[in-house]
Amino acid sequence: MDAQHRLDELRRCRRCPLWARATQAVGGEGDERARLMLVGEQPGQEEDLAGKPFVGPAGRLLDHALSEAGIARERVYLTNAVKHFKWEPRGTRRMHKTPAQREIEACEIWLQQELARIRPRIVVALGATAGRALLGGPVTISMLRGRAIERDEYAVLVTYHPSAVLRVPEKSRQQELFAALVEDLRLAADLASVKN
Numbered sequence: 001m002d003a004q005h006r007l008d009e010l011r012r013c014r015r016c017p018l019w020a021r022a023t024q025a026v027g028g029e030g031d032e033r034a035r036l037m038l039v040g041e042q043p044g045q046e047e048d049l050a051g052k053p054f055v056g057p058a059g060r061l062l063d064h065a066l067s068e069a070g071i072a073r074e075r076v077y078l079t080n081a082v083k084h085f086k087w088e089p090r091g092t093r094r095m096h097k098t099p100a101q102r103e104i105e106a107c108e109i110w111l112q113q114e115l116a117r118i119r120p121r122i123v124v125a126l127g128a129t130a131g132r133a134l135l136g137g138p139v140t141i142s143m144l145r146g147r148a149i150e151r152d153e154y155a156v157l158v159t160y161h162p163s164a165v166l167r168v169p170e171k172s173r174q175q176e177l178f179a180a181l182v183e184d185l186r187l188a189a190d191l192a193s194v195k196n
């Protein structure tokens, strides 16, 4: 099945209610032969409108972190655990809402298809939702980050989601989390052998 057919199929998905309020489903994108896959939580406001993963503020921070870690974005595959934007209204704005466990589980079929197709060596879970989707249980990032957790076909590294870095109000703490994200990406790149 080619990329357009896969996307059409994804956009017809009605496995959970999230499709109804989103603009469109956002599938993964990147190197189809990537040894390194990055999995975020769900599309945000800009991704929902553009139909592409990691193009908003979090995506720009991720680009910066990838560059600092010596990883070319075009050599990795980027996707999300949940493919439709979950949001709640706040005035005229659409505010991000964390997906529920049942929505993560409903969407798992799509992530599993991507894992089976790309067959990465290393999968980076960006944030707790991605960690939950990949490891099958609650995830505390500070306890799990910095090491590879072996699964049957690949290893998972858990780290902070770029949005979590952006949300930290204190500058010094934000710099700490950004440095941790870069360090984890560097480790993932070393393990996957994808350094520039």
Ligand code: SF4
Residues within 6 Å of the ligand: 010, 013, 014, 015, 016, 017, 018, 019, 025, 082, 083, 084, 103, 106, 107, 108, 110
């Ligand atoms: S969020 Fe996932 S499971 Fe739910 S409708 Fe969208 S693609 Fe389907």
